[in-house]
Amino acid sequence: MALLSGALLLTYPATIIPENRLQVWTFARAHFDAYREAIPGFERDHAGLKVDLQYVHERAVTSRLRAAFASDLPVPDMLEVEIRWAGGFFRGPLSDIGFVDLTRELKKPRPDGPPWFERVVASRFAPYTARRKVNGIEEDHIFGLPHDVHPVLLAYRRDIFEEHGIDVEKLTTWDAFFSEGRKLLKKLNGDGQTKHFLIELNDASSEHFEILLFQRGGALFAPDGTLRMDDETAIQNMLWYVPLVAGHDRVAYSLAWNLEMMGKAQESKLFLAVLMPDWLSGYYQKYAPAAHGKMALMPLPAFTPGGLRTSTRGGSMMGFSKKSKQFDNAWELALKLYYDTDSRIEQFKLLNILPPTRESWKHPALSAANPYFSNQPLGRLYADQAESTPPQYASPYAQIARRKLGEALSESVRYYSTNGVNGFEDYVRHRMKQAGDEVRIQSTLNAYD
Amino acid sequence: MTSRKRNPMADAVSHSTSDGVRAKAYASWRLQQKLAPYFFITPFLILFLLFGIYPIIKSLYLAFHSTNGPRSVVFTGLDNFRFLLNDPDFATALFNTSAFAFFSVFLQLPLALALALLLNSTWLKGRTVFRFIFFAPNLVGQVFAGFLGIVIFTPLYGLFPKFLNMAFGVDPSIKWLGDANFVMPTLVLISLWMYVGYNSIYFLAALQSVDKELHEAAAVDGASGWHQFWHVTVPAIKPVVLIVVIMSTIGSFQLFELPFTLLNGSSGPNKSGLTLVLYLYQSGFETGNLGYASTVGWTLALILMAVSLVQRKLSTSVRGHD
Numbered sequence: 001m002a003l004l005s006g007a008l009l010l011t012y013p014a015t016i017i018p019e020n021r022l023q024v025w026t027f028a029r030a031h032f033d034a035y036r037e038a039i040p041g042f043e044r045d046h047a048g049l050k051v052d053l054q055y056v057h058e059r060a061v062t063s064r065l066r067a068a069f070a071s072d073l074p075v076p077d078m079l080e081v082e083i084r085w086a087g088g089f090f091r092g093p094l095s096d097i098g099f100v101d102l103t104r105e106l107k108k109p110r111p112d113g114p115p116w117f118e119r120v121v122a123s124r125f126a127p128y129t130a131r132r133k134v135n136g137i138e139e140d141h142i143f144g145l146p147h148d149v150h151p152v153l154l155a156y157r158r159d160i161f162e163e164h165g166i167d168v169e170k171l172t173t174w175d176a177f178f179s180e181g182r183k184l185l186k187k188l189n190g191d192g193q194t195k196h197f198l199i200e201l202n203d204a205s206s207e208h209f210e211i212l213l214f215q216r217g218g219a220l221f222a223p224d225g226t227l228r229m230d231d232e233t234a235i236q237n238m239l240w241y242v243p244l245v246a247g248h249d250r251v252a253y254s255l256a257w258n259l260e261m262m263g264k265a266q267e268s269k270l271f272l273a274v275l276m277p278d279w280l281s282g283y284y285q286k287y288a289p290a291a292h293g294k295m296a297l298m299p300l301p302a303f304t305p306g307g308l309r310t311s312t313r314g315g316s317m318m319g320f321s322k323k324s325k326q327f328d329n330a331w332e333l334a335l336k337l338y339y340d341t342d343s344r345i346e347q348f349k350l351l352n353i354l355p356p357t358r359e360s361w362k363h364p365a366l367s368a369a370n371p372y373f374s375n376q377p378l379g380r381l382y383a384d385q386a387e388s389t390p391p392q393y394a395s396p397y398a399q400i401a402r403r404k405l406g407e408a409l410s411e412s413v414r415y416y417s418t419n420g421v422n423g424f425e426d427y428v429r430h431r432m433k434q435a436g437d438e439v440r441i442q443s444t445l446n447a448y449d
Numbered sequence: 450m451t452s453r454k455r456n457p458m459a460d461a462v463s464h465s466t467s468d469g470v471r472a473k474a475y476a477s478w479r480l481q482q483k484l485a486p487y488f489f490i491t492p493f494l495i496l497f498l499l500f501g502i503y504p505i506i507k508s509l510y511l512a513f514h515s516t517n518g519p520r521s522v523v524f525t526g527l528d529n530f531r532f533l534l535n536d537p538d539f540a541t542a543l544f545n546t547s548a549f550a551f552f553s554v555f556l557q558l559p560l561a562l563a564l565a566l567l568l569n570s571t572w573l574k575g576r577t578v579f580r581f582i583f584f585a586p587n588l589v590g591q592v593f594a595g596f597l598g599i600v601i602f603t604p605l606y607g608l609f610p611k612f613l614n615m616a617f618g619v620d621p622s623i624k625w626l627g628d629a630n631f632v633m634p635t636l637v638l639i640s641l642w643m644y645v646g647y648n649s650i651y652f653l654a655a656l657q658s659v660d661k662e663l664h665e666a667a668a669v670d671g672a673s674g675w676h677q678f679w680h681v682t683v684p685a686i687k688p689v690v691l692i693v694v695i696m697s698t699i700g701s702f703q704l705f706e707l708p709f710t711l712l713n714g715s716s717g718p719n720k721s722g723l724t725l726v727l728y729l730y731q732s733g734f735e736t737g738n739l740g741y742a743s744t745v746g747w748t749l750a751l752i753l754m755a756v757s758l759v760q761r762k763l764s765t766s767v768r769g770h771d
Contacts, residue, residue: 006495059714063734070739072519088737092517194622204627204718256603256626257713264606399735403716410629410719438537445532446738447515447523 022051022329025079027058028316030282031147034347035337042336049329058082065089069098077324078334081144083127083315084402087394090130090143092448097130099143099319100327106142113359116339117142120356121149126391128317131224138224144317145334148279149356151385152211152311155276155284157269158296158374160188168298172309177273177301178244178251184272185251200271201252203245203413206405207313208254211275213237214390215311216303220402221395227443229401230436238412238428246413247420259287266291275300277313278382282352285372296374297381310385312392354382361386397443404435511743529744539745541720542728543752545633549724550701552637553644554694561645561693565652566678580653583646591643595710598639602626624718626711632721636708644700648693655689656682691764698756702749705730725749 026032032055039051054076056064062085068075069089075098081089090097106117106125113119128144154177161168164184171177181198188196201208213219218233228234245252253270255261265271266288276284276297284291299309318334320327336343344355345365355361366379395401408431415427512530515523533539564583568576586594601608602625613619625635659682667677683690705726708717716723716731725745733742 006499059734063730066734066737069518070516085735088735091737092521096518096521098518202627204624204629205715253622254627255605256599256624258599258603260600261603261606270605396737399731403731406715407719414629414719442736445515445529445741446517446736447525448517448521 019325020048020050022049022078022326022333023076024051024053024330024333025056025061025076026053027056027061027080027082029055030279030351030353031080031316034350037346038337038343039333042333046329046332051333058085061085062088065098074323075321077326078318078320078330080147080316080318083317083392084399086128086144086317087398088396089319090128090394091396091446094130094132094141096448097143098322100322100324101141101143102145102320103140103142105331106145116335116357119339119358120146121358121386121389123312123389123391124149124315124356126223126393127315129394144319145338146356147316147318147338148314149354149382149386149389150277150279150312150314151354151382151389152215152275152277152300152313153297153381153385154273154300155281155295155297155373156273157271157291157294159294160184160269160272168296171298171301173305173307174301174303181272182249182251188272196269197253197271198251199244199273200254200265200275201241201245202254203242203252204406204410206402206409208275209237209241209405209409210402211311211313212241214392215300215308217308217390219391219393220398220405221393223391223393225393225395227395227397227401227436227439229405229439230432234405235429235432238409238432239425242409242412242416242424242428246416259283263288263290275311275313278352278354279314281373281378282350285352292372293374295372297376297378299381299385308388308390310388310390312389315392348379352378354379354386396446397439400442401439404438408432408435508743508746511740512747513740515738515740525740529741530748532741533744533748538716538720538723538728539725539748542723542725545721545723546702546704546725548633549636549640549704550698553640553697553701556637557641557644558648558690558693558697560641561648562652562690564645564649565656568649568653569656580646580650584650585646586643587647589643591706592710594639594643595707598635598707598711599626599713602635627718629717629719629721632712632717636704636711636722639707639711640704644697648697651689651693652686655686659685688764691760695757695760695764698760699753702726702753702756725752 024035026035032053035053039053043049043051061079061081065075065079065081066088067073089099094101107115109115117125124146125142128146129140129142131138131140133139156168158168161184164187166180166184171180178198185196185198210220213234216233216237218228218231218237220227220229222228244250245254255265255270262283266284267290274280274284281297284295300311302309318338320330320334324330338344339355339357339360341355341357341360341363344357344360345363347353348355348365354366360366361379361383363379366383367377368379369375370378392398408428411431412424412428415431416424419427513524513526515525515528567573568580568583573579589597602610604610604622604624604627607625609625610619610621610623614621623631625631663681663685664677667681672680703726704724708722708724708727709730712722716727726749729742729745729749732745733739
């Protein structure tokens with residue numbers, strides 16, 4: 001058996017996928033379901049072409065892709081990569097990168113309007129862009145087609161805020177939000193056991209910290225790949241964030257990422273507000289039915305009056321294998337799945353994910369009342385903030401930076417819980433620098449960075 | 450009936466031909482005999498060379514190089530090993546893994562032995578059912594146990610915090626997987642659930658092979674239950690105990706799936722769930738540094754070899770005493 005299968009593999013190296021089959025991997029179940037609806041139409045328009053769509057876990061995509069690129073083995077013609085892992089595939093010389101450079105294709109004028117590069121929110125190309133110096137000039141090379149914008153709004157329990165006469169429209173800054181919110185919490189919790197928290201914020205990993213860091217104008221990396229996770233903006237964010245999640249006056253709490261528990265938390269009104277990217281609003285509709293009609297969305301309160309009212313969380317790109325012989329078909333399919341307004345509106349109706357192309361934001365479906373979110377025009381609310389979505393720049397060390405930021409947060413929380421404000425600022429500055437240095441040291445280890 | 454006259458010449462030729470054929474057949478049979486074992490082990494050998502030896506050699510090669518795909522390789526000498534010696538993440542991973550191994554040996558195995566003694570008791574009814582019940586958690590595997598753990602240990606709503614709150618008034622908002630102080634205890638608790646029953650099966654088999662006459666003789670000599678256990682049972686099951694200790698230690702150092710699923714691929718708060726193999730995975734597949742991941746892998750292999758050697762020495766000395 002071993003000899004036979006070995007001989008078979010040697011006879012058919014790397015070409016076992018038939019020429020008329022387009023292999024597509026997606027890591028998100030929700031995307032898989034939506035694409036499955038859209039693909040038959042594409043197959044009808046391309047007689048003889050079969051699209052083989054596969055749902056592969058995001059970590060499996062990452063590790064299989066990395067192993068395949070490292071050993072020069074074939075990968076699917078096109079595949080989605082989660083935003084957190086993307087930067088890891090863009091290291092080293094351009095010839096080493098296993099994805100097709102899409103820059104020219106994206107900047108090419110199109111018969112139906114401006115180039116795609118101008119039709120998509122500019123900040124969404126940042127996570128999939130590698131900057132390289134060619135003849136002394138820095139050039140940006142785009143290796144992924146952005147699937148989304150993922151603006152973040154604040155979802156709040158409209159029923160509770162209204163019951164206590166709080167007009168959220170007036171809470172335009174975080175200071176105002178927390179000031180009013182603390183009063184509300186005091187009323188709700190009384191002097192007994194804490195049963196409600198003002199907002200869901202994680203105290204051990206960086207996911208919510210990052211949202212607020214981006215909103216504040218901070219970043220993990222600069223466009224040229226320089227580490228920014230320990231700069232003054234990040235330190236200020238840490239000094240502001242930790243007292244919200246630690247100590248006696250904490251107003252935030254978090255549960256592990258668990259869809260069942262998300263529903264339970266809404267049943268018991270555990271969180272009065274949640275940082276809500278568009279994709280998460282879809283999960284709430286599905287997994288937290290107890291909050292149906294009781295939640296509403298508003299732009300994030302700003303850090304300073306007139307400041308940015310949104311941020312971003314999550315994302316994915318479509319990459320195209322350099323080894324694929326079907327780039328044209330793959331590109332066409334990607335454009336249909338990602339940028340065809342009708343197709344994306346269907347996906348929006350399923351998942352609440354805002355399409356990344358500006359022209360699709362005019363579609364009436366985005367203004368339709370959403371009964372879960374108190375009949376608000378959910379799509380419109382997200383679209384209104386989409387243009388301001390802050391960028392996340394690519395780096396092979398983004399995931400380490402996130403881990404180190406989480407560690408710094410976790411230790412700062414521990415320090416604050418024990419010592420309060422005594423020496424807190426010095427500690428945060430020291431711990432953030434340590435975290436940043438650890439990332440810098442790691443980046444010296446690879447000869448290709 | 451006609452009789453055929455024998456032709457001596459033809460007979461001689463025939464004899465010599467049949468001798469030649471026989472000799473050839475014999476030689477062929479001898480060759481087959483010689484080759485047959487190699488033929489039978491060929492499939493294994495091919496697979497072993499492909500998936501055993503080649504990766505070992507390749508990973509050793511990678512440990513001394515920095516790579517970025519098959520066409521970009523740079524020799525870095527001992528840089529990866531030097532880095533590893535000063536790497537705080539590796540130190541944390543080594544500490545966490547050693548702590549887990551310590552609890553595996555000194556908490557899990559005594560409990561497994563106690564359970565085996567219980568299951569070996571003559572007064573216990575339905576032993577087979579109990580044996581299956583205690584062994585069953587091992588059948589689900591670490592990945593499933595990890596996912597189950599996420600639900601069971603969820604603060605406020607999980608079964609475990611709710612039970613602790615009802616039974617002992619413990620704060621249900623404790624984050625078992627989100628607080629650096631509780632991650633290792635949670636990992637140990639889940640591994641106890643999974644492996645106490647599994648290891649008890651080994652101990653039970655050993656206990657059942659202890660000669661009953663030895664116990665009877667000891668009882669006649671007036672030995673108490675404790676003395677019988679310490680001076681009769683323990684020496685008799687020592688070889689099995691040592692094997693289980695070695696297996697548990699090696700298994701503990703290879704811990705990966707449980708923290709990986711339980712902590713959603715992260716190292717846990719403040720790296721409290723970072724194990725050596727998890728760090729190897731993160732270095733290789735998240736950071737994309739296959740060279741450094743290979744260095745971590747080889748260091749882990751050396752640690753395991755050292756631990757196994759020490760345990761083998763101990764086992765030899767114990768056998769020597771016996």
